[in-house]
Amino acid sequence: MSETVNTFEAQQQGRPTGPLVHGYEVIIGFETHAQLSTQSKIFSRASTAFGAEPNTQACSVDLALPGTLPVMNKGAVERAIQFGLAINSHIAPRSIFARKNYFYPDLPKGYQISQFEIPVVQGGAVEFFLGDEKKTVRLVRAHLEEDAGKSLHEDFIGQSGIDLNRAGTPLLEIVTEPDMRSSAEAVAYAKELHKIVTWIGICDGNMQEGSFRCDANVSVRKPGQPLGTRREIKNLNSFKFMQQAIDFEVRWQIEQIEDGHEIQQATVLFNPDTGETRAMRTKEDAADYRYFPDPDLPPLCISEQWIETVRAQMAELPRNMAARFQADYGLSEYDSTQLTQSLALATYFEVAAKASGQAKLVSNWITGELARRLNGQDLSIEQSPVAAATLAKLVGRIADSTISNSAAKQVFDALWDGSAEVDAIIDAKGLKQMNDTGALEAIVNDVIAANAKNVAEFKAGNEKALNGLVGQIMKASKGKANPQQVNDLLRSKLAN
Template identity: 80%
Template sequence: MSSSKSLLVHGYEVVIGFETHAQLATQSKIFSRAPTAFGAEPNTQACAVDLALPGTLPVMNRGAVEHAIRLGLALGSHIAEQSVFARKNYFYPDLPKGYQISQFEIPVVQGGEVSFFLGDEKKTVRLVRAHLEEDAGKSLHEEFHGMSGIDLNRAGTPLLEIVTEPDMRSSAEAVAYAKELHKTVTWIGICDGNMQEGSFRCDANVSVRKPGAELGTRREIKNLNSFKFMQQAIDYEVRWQIEQIEDGHAIQQATVLFDPDTGETRAMRTKEDAADYRYFPDPDLPPLVIARDWVEQVKANMPELPRQMAERLVRDYGLPEYDATTVTQSPAMAAYFETTAKASGQAKMASNWIMGEVSRRLNNEEKDIAQVPVSADTLAALLKRIADGTVSNNAAKQVMDALWSGEGQDVDAVIEAKGLKQMNDSGALEKIIDEVMAANAPMVEQFRAGKDKAFNALVGLVMKASKGKANPQQANDLLKQKLQ
């Protein structure tokens, strides 16, 4: 866990742990050959194994195990050479077996950590485990006029449940962790990360305590399916728990749901402990044995991981660690940065523009970097023109407007057509400076009398007189020479 001092909320320390269900991107279910495609008609993707019909036996999906190995390698975890499946017993309408096949005492992935930046501060969250299990079906309540329907299409879908230590100390830190984990599972290709479709579902265990006290009683917020709702839910839950304690009430362990319409959490049921599920080894599944040569084979086929790429960008391009971490948010963004940096020879400027102008425009249009309308080579051409003084940074943003809207894709042609070329003719600039100084003699005297603000005002007048085309650094230098 990060050693930085925890933030206090009304004198209380917030303690958060996460359980995340990542739906594994396999073509078939974890113990059957039934398909896993999203959006099919209800109960059309549930076979005899998923329905737990008598005489059926589960068979382990090798692809799901390989995805678990990939995650363990990505997060620096120990991958158990032998792990065991257990039956987790509970009764619910969308669980046809009356139990869920999961892992309890010996999970496939053990330990590991997730590191990320919160602002410019590096944080690390320790992992307890990641275990394989099957999903349950889904209860549908609203479409049936007062009745409930059961859709078993999801039953048996492979999940990897990723469990952290209670290392997070604020909702912002929790969201940053969830985003980093989301980035990792999508980067290595084990999960599509679609939160709206339930492929990446987060449960937050939230408690509060006075600094130095024992851990408080936690309440688990289930199925948070957006980062925005995640932060709102945790913030509300923290306020609610503190109010309860301040009013003299004890917190009861419970499972709660977040209602985005009211912005509040509400209790769903009292929280069960492991003993309530009566875990025992599944007699139909032998221990899962993972040979070391299989792990090595998976390792050899792993992509360059985000943190490895970030370290390389720091080393090879001289980027600050924060920039390198930010531009490796996705494989598409990393590729866009690296192509721009190589083509322009301006790595730091490339990261500034991608984190700034490009990301701002994409966010405004709710688009992903894969949908960026300006190619990396075109952005590189624009950055070259900033670097060689052809355009100022402000003029470059006007060029970007034209490129973004499709007015043109040739940077030099846009600069010429819009008359945005920066004035680098020192003779012409000197003439403008002389005219500005002559027309503003009192301001010149103020500067010579020691008032530095007068200099900035004169620079502004020079830029205005040049219609923004003067090279700002050149204007500064020439003006200083003439004033002194």
Template identity: 75%
Template sequence: MSTPSLIRGYEVVIGLETHAQLSTQSKIFSGSSTAFGAAPNTQASAVDLALPGTLPVMNRGAVERAIRFGLAVGAKVAPLSIFARKNYFYPDLPKGYQISQYEIPVVQGGSLSFFVGDAEKTVRLTRAHLEEDAGKSLHEDYHGLTGIDLNRAGTPLLEIVTEPDMRSAAEAVEYAKALHALVVWLGICDGNMQEGSFRCDANVSVRKPGGPLGTRREIKNLNSFRFLQQAIDAEVQWQIDQLEDGLAVQQATVLFNPDSGETRAMRTKEDAHDYRYFPDPDLPPLVIEPAWVERVKAEMPELPRVMAERFQREDGLPAYDASMMTQSLAFAGFYEAAKRAGANPKLAANWLMGEVSRRLNAEGRGIEASPVGADTLAALIRRISDGTVSNNGARQVFDALWTGEGRDVDALIEAKGLKQMNDSGALEAIIDEVLAANAKSVEEYRAGKEKAFNALVGQVMKASKGKANPAQANELLKKKLD
């Protein structure tokens, strides 16, 4: 295991708690809609408000999504789990408690692997439990007042908790991205971070290498990967400053201000006993029969890690490339469609990780919105493979395809004069002329100077106006010189 990198002589220790809003049409304990964007308080029923005489009823779809997640991460799906009341007062929590799970969660253990650069990292999961969301306090539209919108109250969440296995903000971000990709892949969460469907709390502490764990502070409600990175970096620097000044770090819940780039303490951090958890008397234990788990398993899509292993085995892709091809179902589908259309798998992966991803990221698009479809990309890759066009020429064709200058690969190659010279007779004639005109370079090459060969290749490409097939030019030139 590699030694973690240190920041100012300190080791960073991070664990994440992620709230994934489950993709059910109704709330976890009532029939109210979970649709986003409704007028305030129009989707809060008597059950969500805990009015006298109302009782919660478990949403089967939420449980099924939890089972699906547990199977995907190799966790234990508990045959029996219990709901508890987590007691605290907050204006947007109408019951005065939140229904959650504490001692016996529905999903126990598991792990998630991902890449940080080209190094693979595995983070252990502690648990994933079902719970209801609270409402929302609105501050922006009220001068000196706070509005309460209870539309979110009772929305089903799966809270996914890691062990403190991450050692940098970069690792935390890559874990969060991998988890986000997985829950969307499984269809259990839409992953919309702007709407609050996927948000992270980061528990951060620092310590001297080999020392005991430091005091952690929890950064709440981070709803973008960029904010997650910035918040952890800011918090780490703040904690180190405290310790270097001889001050103690107090356990606290903090908020991140993206405008100032700083974390700010909101309240001292509660421990579990402060919430006075106790089993909810209105909800019986949740029993999950083995047959239900088997049925969910049979309906599961091919998992990203399984698909990545298949791409390594069948297509010869390196592990990193295979993981990139399975970053989302849509991306994997695009790659497989390009293969079916005749693209060389490794070239298809290279183009998708390179030029395609670069353009998509620059324009803020997903692969679904790529102006160049899988069949068109495959047609271009086939022309690279058969030597019709060089890599440089292919990039020019790709640019024309992307900007809508044309749709037909062969027509664009022809119109732009990018077709490579594959006629060995014509190429030999050019090489003979280059050798005759560059006697000094020929002499230097034969004297052992390898750079002279590259100079001759350059002259051949220049004389052919870039149309010579580089591999063929190299081969013929070597034959003439040896």
């Protein structure tokens, strides 16, 4: 629950300018709370399991009852180290816990244990593609803290309650520089961050259950002007709502400024039913929280040996895997990045690529036809009806010229609908390409003889006339001729 650092103007010089909205530049920074995947809380042994009956998982330490002392959860620290390694951050050898003081009904202690001046993870960057353009968002910090409880409002009976099960749950708050310039860029960053924390296993990423919560700090300014006053949109729990909320907030701020009003720093909430943001409270600054070092917790000391032990236990990182895909399979940086959007997707690609020996063709099918089908039915790669080994066999039949690309799509349709065997589908549908050179040559000769006008136009320099001849041959062969073989044979005969 930190504040996104509004970096000095000197640091913003040279930062890319995004698309202007009615003449205004949009400035966005993010604070993301990733709930760490430990079984117990950050300073106690109480369970972090989701869905328990209210107030059954809050112990005396979580409530700071007299005589209790917090004890640091080693697993939470190791997950912070993993994140720092994943984004090339500096991991502080010594960091401090502080008490952040504020009053709210779901914070029974009257303060939250967090990190302020010296966080555990410092700096780093998140890289991603927006379309085919590579973007980089710099991180200020990532610090450990405990979560608060949750207020429950039952409007139909006019009552509110407090559930303290979440109190003390370990969080890693990840804070960016204000580097994003559009809602689309902000969503792309959030998706990449979500990929990283789930890939390395430090967070389950469940946005509906609150395991991955994003706060967007949004301001607008005329190009070249100082940074505007920001408003923080709290607890965005879906990528769709994230984009809608930021877009509305940008329009609202511009309208306010154009009408002569000043933007007041505030915390706002997004209502998905109305598509609007509304102010919840005026925004506090760091001084309002009266941070001071927590007297019950010693400094957190992390040795280089501990960092290296954690590094050795980590799985291959997505950026490293993408670089390996470029080196081992000859893929572009863009394709490699798309194929490492999740560990499951990367594994699917590598299984199919190794089985077929056709990495580029596999990549094209995964990012093309397969992705289109999965997105259209809102399925994950784990739910694909076409297994990696099956796609590999299909790709192999294209590579060895058994079937054409158009025929392969018919085979893929049948596989998607439940047919299991590539060769059986090819035989049943009669999709094999012609391998009889003599038969193909006879068709080519017949088409040349019957299309003297196209032949004359091609010989006169009109390349498009060749396409008409190829089309006639493919029609005569009922689509079974190899298009490349047709093209080569046709050019050879017309040249003679």
